[in-house]
Amino acid sequence: MNIHEYQAKEILRGFGVPIPAGKIATTPVEAEAIAKELGVAVMVKAQVHAGGRGKAGGVKFCKNPAEAKEKATAILGMQIKGLTVEKVLVTVAADIGSEAYVGIIVDRQRKKPVFMVSAAGGIDIEQVAAQTPEKILYLPVDTRYGLRGFEAMRMGFFLYSDVKLAKQAAKIMQQLYAAFMASGCSLAEINPLVATPTGELIAVDGKMVVDDNELDRHADIEALRDVSSEAPSEVDARNCNLTFIKLDGNVGCVVNGAGLAMATMDLVKYYGGEPANFLDIGGSSNPEKVVNALRIITADPNVKCILFNIFGGITRTDDVANGIVTATKANPLKVPIVIRLTGTNEEIAMKILTENGFSASADMDEAVVKAVAMAKGGQAA
Amino acid sequence: MSIFINKDTKLVVQGITGRDGSFHTKQAMEYGTNVVAGVTPGKGGQMFEGTVPIFNNVYDAVAKTGANTSVIYVPPMGAADAIMEAVDAGCATVVCITEGVPVLDMTRVYPFVKEKGARLIGPNCPGVISPGQAKVGIIPGRICIPGNVGVVSRSGTLTYEVVYQLTRAGIGQTTCVGIGGDPINGTNFIDCLDAFEKDPNTHAVAMMGEIGGTDEQEAADFVKNKMTKPVVGFIAGQTAPPGRRMGHAGAIISGSAGTAAEKIEAFKAAGIGVAVRPMDFVELIKAKLK
Structure with a gap:
């Protein structure tokens, strides 16, 4: 089962992952009010179960509340891959220094969850995998042990040469892994994981796919199902x-x-x-x-x-x-x-x-x- | 001869008193399978159908009856634990019929089973039948006849369809194995192909795959490089739309890996006869057996 970006971010936030502040809006007026409340430049992001939201015009940068209202008007009701946008996430626009990709997917060949991390984030990871596979580190996790500290640090240093950033990243890997396991995911990703110019890491976009077979154990996640998207x-x-x-x-x-x-x-x-x-x-x-x-x-x-x-x-x-x-x-x-x-x-x-x-x-x-x-x-x- | 199960199979049924467990245990017994024990926690000491002793756990069942094979009908949330118990108690072969086992559970089960050197078939599978010898799982006994064709499939009813057509044409089987439609399962196509290659009574193999993953492509490589016996293959989901899960957790086309066209190409490149329709197996297998 797919859940929306804003729902995935709430789960990740619960596990300690740094997430920019934001709220969900279903009308342009609500979007304007949220932008006002946040008091900084925001992103207005379409919440639909489809990739390529940015390319479809469903993700916009807004300098002020008036602009947030204007962009939300355009995005709400638009069609992305046949799905109507009914909600937008209005969230603090991060100051971007660099963008990395961090994801975990259950890999049927290795029969394990596998971390995929790359310093070439923000774009289509399939493209990176196809064109520059050396830019991706694959790290299979034995779920009987969980993600071990040295494995998390190895990924941290693969992404960042700066030790402070590497340590922050390692912590986020642990938090992401914990959220992935606790929610019964088949996929969880942060893309991009942004390093700000001041040296903070922040998860600007999050995605989680939950194994349908796990839903009997996770009434809280079943409750997140958006039937309007089906x-x-x-x-x-x-x-x-x-x-x-x-x-x-x-x-x-x-x-x-x-x-x-x-x-x-x-x-x-x-x-x-x-x-x-x-x-x-x-x-x-x-x-x-x-x-x-x-x-x-x-x-x-x-x-x-x-x-x-x-x-x-x-x-x-x-x-x-x-x-x-x-x-x-x-x-x-x-x-x-x-x-x-x-x-x-x-x-x-x-x-x-x-x-x-x-x-x-x-x-x-x-x-x-x-x-x-x-x-x-x-x-x- | 046959693979995985035979006349020496001594079966313990985990979840023997449940609705599916009891129904299929009776069927297996009618077929002549040597069912030696059942397990339902809390019902130890009772008897199933007046002849099969029930135990509280698999350890007792193995110790008292010498069971060497287990079949699992327990609900999905307990299935992973049941598999590990059977393996830990010493069952060399474990067949898990249960559908809906969380894939993360299987990431723990799989390495455990491998380290113990046991053979797991499934989960989410119809099981195994060696016609005339033993039936472990839910494949209907009357659609099979003994013979020289090995059958391996990711599906349930599609397997029945093909086996039924073979049987109607007088083509018997050594063993039919349903490996299951989940992304992580204990036994894959290659394990079965390897076993059929080594089984002297199997003269040809019928293989039914599906969209999703690359198991069929790897199986094709194995056929090309390691097998002397002829293989005929089929892929279900040729017309399935990408990105949608077609019932089986594994049956989803994602990215470039997993389309029917790719798999059929891989079959052709490996010299595997391609059945376009399920009924085509009959003529293709007949030709290979000549």
């Missing part, structure tokens, strides 16, 4: 314990298992169709899940045909069949449905479906071909 159908699906991602096509897919769901989307495309979504109803099935899945999929006006692809292992196919019958009785379908199911309790499922006027096949390719044809307005092959 498609409503995806929020609805998550509340029903379904994994759903909206796409642009017209074949609505209901599948059990992530791998099979992806393979089904691929097959739809292979046979000339376009999937309308990724939807995994998961393992342990109950008819309720199917009812919810159908409700979410049929809410998409683009969907011209619904395709079920169920391979029953843990999932009982009779549960799925019952779900289809229940859902369509309550809300008759306006688009055709193609059902493929095989596996656990297949015979019972087929009987339930046939008795209720549905037909189903046991072959995946056959079902996909039929669904693609129906979505195009054709007849079943």
Whole structure:
């Protein structure tokens, strides 16, 4: 789960990381008031879950409160990568001497969190990694020991030759690591970490991504979720314990298992169709899940045909069949449905479906071909 | 022969009295797996289905029954601890079915398991089946038949799909392994390919990968440099949009590493037969077995 810059900064501040003062505003008048209260030049920064906010014009320097109001007017409501800006962070503009990059990411190759630090901060770290890899220090951390003092100091001296700055940086590494672990992150970064001309380090931008699997442990972080930044159908699906991602096509897919769901989307495309979504109803099935899945999929006006692809292992196919019958009785379908199911309790499922006027096949390719044809307005092959 | 599990597997089930644990233990027993013990803290001394003794911890289970393999059905927040307990108690093979294990937990588990020299499969996986010998996990027994093809996959139901199609075509399997869809798991493609290469009964391997990470590319290098047996591969997520997590924590395309196109290229470069659709495995494997 992504959290906003201002939320990440609050967490980091709690762990001692030096963060410039600032507050969140949802209107230009609020932005002006915050700038006035801060009493210095400020940055007005769009709070959306997208990279490249600066390049999109979502981050502006403002000399005075009037300018803060003016810039906030421009930024609030603007679109950045398809997301509408609804909040801005108004924060003290730091006096920049130099900019460094500090990040931690869980690395699947090393199977550890790995620090990436570079004195070439402020810009795209992927670009630095691609063009000048020698400017990045990679430091894997054994989470059984945590970040050890000498490791933090090594990174401090990699960034700064001045011992005072190196020590400050080492302390920030420890604080960042503590925040990363305590929040169950898969990524945490400070970019840029600014050294001011007077020799102070300050985290001017912060980002944290929390492992979805950790959220059961972290009600405080779950509470930071910004549902306005997600498609409503995806929020609805998550509340029903379904994994759903909206796409642009017209074949609505209901599948059990992530791998099979992806393979089904691929097959739809292979046979000339376009999937309308990724939807995994998961393992342990109950008819309720199917009812919810159908409700979410049929809410998409683009969907011209619904395709079920169920391979029953843990999932009982009779549960799925019952779900289809229940859902369509309550809300008759306006688009055709193609059902493929095989596996656990297949015979019972087929009987339930046939008795209720549905037909189903046991072959995946056959079902996909039929669904693609129906979505195009054709007849079943 | 087979890999990881066989007729000598003596299984302890951690979380045997839970909903999933009890259901799948019955299935495994019906399949003929030698289930020797169960573990549920607080239920030690009871019996499961009247035949399998339940213990409070894995140490007691191993000491009393000689269990050598564990399967884990405990909830996600306790799964990492359960894995380490099984390994510490002496289980050489541990299969963790549990989905939703935090990745930072796995950063502690992985080095511990390696240092103890144990084999961890999963988490977030359907488990392992050696048809006709033993079933550890949730892969449906009736879709498999004994034979000469090794199957390894990051997915669950997609594995069933492919195994089902192979079985329908009369192509049997030595062992089917679901390694799981998480970013950090105990066993990767290379571990399985290496084991299949060394297993005399395996004559060809079917491998199902997904978008995300570079495991498939590394597996392709291994096939090219270290394997004599033919391999056929498939990548799920060819049409997935970048930056979105497709259910599995690992199934996300980020940066340049992890797209389906890259992985398919790597397969081709390594001489791996590429199945465009799951059904293509049948003809490609048939051709390789000739």
